[in-house]
Structure formats: C-alpha cells, structure tokens
Amino acid sequence: MAKTLFDKVWDAHVVERLQDGTCVLYIDRHLVHEVTSPQAFEGLRMAGRRVRRPDATIAVVDHNVPTTDRKSGIKEADSRLQVETLERNVAAFGVPYIPLLDERQGIVHIIGPELGASLPGMTIVCGDSHTSTHGALGSLAFGIGTSEVEHVLATQTLLQKPAKNMKVAVEGTLPFGVTAKDIVLAIIGRIGTAGGTGHVIEYTGSAIRALDMAGRMTVCNMSIEGGARAGMIAPDETTFEYVRGRPMAPRGEALERAIAWWKTLPSDPGAHYDKVVEIDAATIAPMVTWGTSPEAVAPITGVVPDPSEIADEAKRAQVERMLEYMALRPGQKLAEVPVDMVFIGSCTNGRIEDMRAAAEVARGRRVAPGVRALVVPGSGIVKRQAEEEGLDRVLTEAGFEWREPGCSMCLGMNPDKLTPGQRCASTSNRNFEGRQGPGGRTHLLSPAMAAAAAVMGRLADVRELAR
Amino acid sequence: MKPFTTLTAVAAPLPMANVDTDKIIPARFLKTIERSGLGVHLFDTLRYDADGKERPGFVLNQEPYRHAQILIAHENFGCGSSREHAPWALLDFGIRCVIAPDFADIFHNNCFKNGILPVRLPRAVIDQLMEDAKLGANSRITIDLAAQEVVRPNGERIHFDIDPFRKKLLLEGLDDIGQTMEHAASIDAYEAKVRRERSFIPGIEVRA
Ligand code: SF4
Numbered sequence: 001m002a003k004t005l006f007d008k009v010w011d012a013h014v015v016e017r018l019q020d021g022t023c024v025l026y027i028d029r030h031l032v033h034e035v036t037s038p039q040a041f042e043g044l045r046m047a048g049r050r051v052r053r054p055d056a057t058i059a060v061v062d063h064n065v066p067t068t069d070r071k072s073g074i075k076e077a078d079s080r081l082q083v084e085t086l087e088r089n090v091a092a093f094g095v096p097y098i099p100l101l102d103e104r105q106g107i108v109h110i111i112g113p114e115l116g117a118s119l120p121g122m123t124i125v126c127g128d129s130h131t132s133t134h135g136a137l138g139s140l141a142f143g144i145g146t147s148e149v150e151h152v153l154a155t156q157t158l159l160q161k162p163a164k165n166m167k168v169a170v171e172g173t174l175p176f177g178v179t180a181k182d183i184v185l186a187i188i189g190r191i192g193t194a195g196g197t198g199h200v201i202e203y204t205g206s207a208i209r210a211l212d213m214a215g216r217m218t219v220c221n222m223s224i225e226g227g228a229r230a231g232m233i234a235p236d237e238t239t240f241e242y243v244r245g246r247p248m249a250p251r252g253e254a255l256e257r258a259i260a261w262w263k264t265l266p267s268d269p270g271a272h273y274d275k276v277v278e279i280d281a282a283t284i285a286p287m288v289t290w291g292t293s294p295e296a297v298a299p300i301t302g303v304v305p306d307p308s309e310i311a312d313e314a315k316r317a318q319v320e321r322m323l324e325y326m327a328l329r330p331g332q333k334l335a336e337v338p339v340d341m342v343f344i345g346s347c348t349n350g351r352i353e354d355m356r357a358a359a360e361v362a363r364g365r366r367v368a369p370g371v372r373a374l375v376v377p378g379s380g381i382v383k384r385q386a387e388e389e390g391l392d393r394v395l396t397e398a399g400f401e402w403r404e405p406g407c408s409m410c411l412g413m414n415p416d417k418l419t420p421g422q423r424c425a426s427t428s429n430r431n432f433e434g435r436q437g438p439g440g441r442t443h444l445l446s447p448a449m450a451a452a453a454a455v456m457g458r459l460a461d462v463r464e465l466a467r
Numbered sequence: 468m469k470p471f472t473t474l475t476a477v478a479a480p481l482p483m484a485n486v487d488t489d490k491i492i493p494a495r496f497l498k499t500i501e502r503s504g505l506g507v508h509l510f511d512t513l514r515y516d517a518d519g520k521e522r523p524g525f526v527l528n529q530e531p532y533r534h535a536q537i538l539i540a541h542e543n544f545g546c547g548s549s550r551e552h553a554p555w556a557l558l559d560f561g562i563r564c565v566i567a568p569d570f571a572d573i574f575h576n577n578c579f580k581n582g583i584l585p586v587r588l589p590r591a592v593i594d595q596l597m598e599d600a601k602l603g604a605n606s607r608i609t610i611d612l613a614a615q616e617v618v619r620p621n622g623e624r625i626h627f628d629i630d631p632f633r634k635k636l637l638l639e640g641l642d643d644i645g646q647t648m649e650h651a652a653s654i655d656a657y658e659a660k661v662r663r664e665r666s667f668i669p670g671i672e673v674r675a
Binding site: 035049079097098154412432 | 485495631671
C-alpha cells in the first residue's frame, strides 16, 4: 500500500500494537528544558526509576534565561530555581546537558537541528509544543506534556495512536518580499487554529521544496498554531546538505547509509491523505496578525476587519473582544498601526538566515524614535556566526539591541516582557492575550517585516523599503 | 493518579471558544517545580484584575461555581502550549471534567494523564448543558464514565465516546508508565533490531 512520509516514520518506530490501535512508539530523541521537566524527574525519583537512554536525551536551558549579562547569574529566584533544578537532575540521572554559559546553548528547537541531534526519519519529542519545528528535517516531531516527558525518560517510548494525514501543498513561486513566515501565516489564516487537529501536516509543493532548511523550520514550527500535532517535510538534497558535518550527525560511510534510508522516506505516489489544502504561492503577500489568535491574520496591505460584517454571533463577539484587547479600529489600515517594541528571535525566527534578513532591512537605517527593538539570536552558535558576518554591528548601529540567546520575549518568562498596553511587532509564533507580558499586544510577522516595523515605527510593508 | 468513576457536581459555564493554555495558566506561573498549588492562578487574567482583586463577573468567582468540578466550554479548548500546568491548575482548583465540542490534541492527552476527563459532545448538546450549568447549585450534572454518559439535571442521559484504553486507565487510576513497563521485552527487542538496522545513528554526547 502507498504510504505517506508520516506513515513510514511511524511504522518504523512501532514497538508493539495494542488491541485498540494504541501503539507503543519508540522515541529516538528526547529534548529536555527547565520548565516542563522538574516534575517529571521528581516522578522518576519517587518511583525509583532511571533514565532508560541518556544517550538519546539532551537537556538545555532556554525559557527562563536572561538575555543580558549572564556571567553574574540569574537574578530572579524562581527562574534560577528551575535552572538549578535541571542542573541537579541531569547530574543525578546522567543526561547530556548544555550549560547556560556554553556557546552551544540556545532555544531547544534551534539547537536540536543545529547540532545534528535531530535527524531525518527520527521520532523526536520535547515538553514543548513547538517541537514540530524538527519535522522540517523529515522527522516526526511533536510536543508532549510533563507526564509524557517522564514516560519517555523511563521507557524511551510513548503510548500513542497514529494521527491522520493532512497535506498542505504550496505550489508556485513566492512573490518578491514574501518569506516562509508569510507562507505559514497564510496557511493558518486559511485552515484556522483547529484546522489541523488530529492530523500531522505534510507540507509539499514547489514553494516548499524551494525553501532552505531555515524556512522549512519556520513553516513546521507553526504547525501547532494550525492545531496539527506535527508538521513534516520530506527529506531531500537540501536536507542532506544541511545535516552533513553537524557535530552530532553521522559522518562518512555511516552518513551515506543514513542518506540511503532517508531517501526511502518521501511519500509514495498515490498515498492517501485525509485532508488536502492547496495554496497558490503567487497569491501570498507579507502577512501580519491583527488579533489574539494566529488565525487572525491579513496581508499588510489590508485593513482591520469589521466585526459588524460577521454573521456568526459567537465569531463576531470573539473578533470584537480581540479588537478591544488589541486597541484597533475596524477598517484601520494595518500599515498605519504604530508599534512600541520589536522582537526578532524565537524558535520560529531565531536562525542565522533570520538575523541576515533583519540586518538587510536595518542596514544604513535607524530604529524610529520611541521604539525599542530587540534582536535575540536563537543560539550561541547563531550569535557567533552573526557576529562573524558583522550583522551585530549593522543592527546595533541602526539602534537595535543585540542579546544573548534564549526564548526571551516570545513568552516573557525572563525579564524581557511587554508592559500593559505596549504593542509589539514580533517574529514569534503566538499572539495570545498576555503572551509577551500581561496586557501586551502582539503582531506576528516575518523578520524582515519586523525590522521594517522598527525603522518605520509602525507596521510596514517591507517591500516599500526595497532597494 | 486518582481513579475517575462517577462524578456529580456543579458545572461552571464558560461559553468561550479557543480557550488557550496561556489563558488557563499564564506563562509567569510556570516557574514552579511542583505539580500542586496552581489552582489559585487558574484563568488568572480572566479571574483577577491588575491589582489582583477578583473580577466579580468571572464565573469561577461566583457561587456556587467556586466549587465547580465540571467545566463547560466551546470549541478548541486548550489550544496552544504543551504545558501540563494547564490541567494541573484545573485539577488543583477542583475541576475533574471538561466538556466541550472539541479539544486541542496535547491538552486532551494531558488531561488523561492527570485523571481529568475531557468529554467531546456536539455543539447543540453543549448549548443545552451550558443552559443547565447556568442554573447553578440545584442543577448538578453527573458523569458516569463506565456507562459513558453525561446525565443532565432533568435526567436525560447523553452518550459520549472515549478511547477504550484511556477509559480503562482512568477508571482504574492506572499509571501509564507501569502499563508500558509490561512491554519491556518488546522494547528491548526493538532496540536490538534498530542497533542492527540503523546503526548509522550515533548516540548523543556533549563534550565540554
Ligand atoms: S522561543 Fe517561544 S515558542 Fe519557542 S520554545 Fe521558546 S518559548 Fe516556546
């Protein structure tokens, strides 16, 4: 029978099928961070269990860590406690760990692929919903809760039922100024935040094939915002090139054998999908969200929607509530909305390619008066590379702040957060109420669009700044 | 884990769609290293104003809903993050069952791990239950997991579907890990096979 990429990776990891279709699914890689793991290690300790495969596990701190002045330690007591707890746990259970001051430290979803710990054809989990990022390599990667973190630590497996297959095909050529972030925002705008529930999305089509790995990771990262359990892209030459030479990836003859297996993974012709969505790349414009759900998104050339034009009562109430929270008027031009803050970073857009895109727009310009703009590289390796390319200087000369790696203002667990009422153009993935700080207002967009917002002092069409 | 068999309780009506995990428990409360104690921060921004005072209009600040053990909500409940702090906060508050037209996948999964029963019912039925719930203390709803039924205050019984495996674990309060450990021999065999067939995958090592 013709199989999809998801079917193949799933089948290769089934340890045992139980009567009702639940499977014991083997997990190849388990990424651990400080926020969702303390209770899991505590559970192991109480039950007298050990970590079954420390060599399939890697831990790092990212959510809580400060992005300035790290040598003096973490000032907030509760954040420090989580970091110290993780350090104690990895030592006690023998789990490989990247400490805060190590150059390889960074956001868990940036460092997995970057170090070659995440590879095609693997099952990869982490106590974090954006684990879907790693699916860009052609792996099955999904977020789990803390009980499941404990389950994987103890057994290296999960009890799971297979998801349904969904295909999102993006065909054609992207217009000038349109990026991977715009593709995924457009997809979510189309399918809605529950459009992928119960499914694993496979992204296909010439516009996806044409993306580099960074762009593919941006797309897969936000699969969860479309409700999907995971997002996947079939491995191809772009993938193999990316993996080659990564410190934890196979090398030499082992790599060639790995590639031979990875080449068997793409979906067979005629494989069945339970749901198919097709998008014409040529119709996608630079996107920006206007509401407090990632599906509340529009092209930057558009306007804030008018709730009075929505027939469904519940939907209308929801949009009214969003506009009230976001302090936007129906019919207001999106490109006229002023911003106070700009955040460039996160597991969605914290890679070197994103730093380059931001610097490209910033070069020779100035951050608008009254605006604060933060650039937070996704890892220490991204940071060093950007500095080697001189991007930090381009950005700081333009008035952007250049920070240490971490999740930072994506969710405001460290000191980087919005104050009530502040409006932020952000390259992160969630615009929920209070996500970037209580009362903060978030507009999601691409790194180039965020940099454009910084220099214009308002949401802006990056194409206006093209040279 | 506490088994879930039957529950008769006050149900709190929360007629909102897309209740995300940041609403259920904002990120600033995730800095705990324990499971308990999150109940006071459940729905924090909906429940309290900027000075930390209760908003009287929010359902869980009203009698009898302060003691609700069932929550009724609209579509796509629990979307967003994988944080298990969301079900922990619900449980710590006292909620043992959430009824909604549908749930986000990870949240749905996390509920079962904590002895919370998520019940999916069609929107039309939810609308009826929402009205029942609004009647307050004398309008208790019963959940009978073994029979897979929600019993309305007027006695009407409504069937719901649930995965048989999860039902069993919930009814008996069984620990997932213990269940999986019974398959240890299969896991050993799988690992041996993979070591032979996919030997090209190196193990993780972090060298200083
Ligand atoms: S960058 Fe944001 S979305 Fe990504 S892992 Fe960190 S907090 Fe989560």
